[in-house]
Amino acid sequence: MDTVFIEDLRIDTVIGIYDWERRIRQTVALDIEMAFDNTRPAATDAIADTLDYKAVSKRLIAYVEAAEFQLVETLAERCAAILREEFGIAWLRLKLAKPGAVRGARAVGVCIERGTRPGG
Numbered sequence: 001m002d003t004v005f006i007e008d009l010r011i012d013t014v015i016g017i018y019d020w021e022r023r024i025r026q027t028v029a030l031d032i033e034m035a036f037d038n039t040r041p042a043a044t045d046a047i048a049d050t051l052d053y054k055a056v057s058k059r060l061i062a063y064v065e066a067a068e069f070q071l072v073e074t075l076a077e078r079c080a081a082i083l084r085e086e087f088g089i090a091w092l093r094l095k096l097a098k099p100g101a102v103r104g105a106r107a108v109g110v111c112i113e114r115g116t117r118p119g120g
């Protein structure tokens with residue numbers, strides 16, 4: 001299965017369950033793998049035939065910057081829904097990390113898979 005990926009997309013947002021977290025912006029980092037048949041754009045060499053990772057990134061940046069969720073689970077789920085509904089992605093894996101949220105850990109967060117892998 002082919003994929004298009006976005007790694008370590010860092011976006012500032014309001015996220016967290018504590019009062020102090022509602023008053024600040026924190027950085028979340030997204031790693032995303034999206035199923036996509038890359039044979040066609042490879043043959044045509046045309047951006048119109050791709051899953052445009054810049055367009056996907058810009059959409060997620062706009063959404064996450066405006067979001068104000070409490071849980072990383074909710075934000076991850078909403079991002080996955082946007083990818084599936086607006087970009088027609090059949091399967092994706094999305095990791096949403098909150099760097100520095102827990103002392104002693106580089107990052108904490110969630111990883112979700114949604115949809116069905118093409119051909120499997």
Ligand SMILES: Nc1nc2c(c(=O)[nH]1)N=C([C@H](O)[C@@H](O)CO)CN2
Binds near residue numbers: 015
């Ligand atoms: N599974 C989760 N656990 C926790 C979350 C969360 O979003 N999902 N959030 C917090 C706090 O906001 C934390 O990040 C502040 O340091 C705690 N646990």
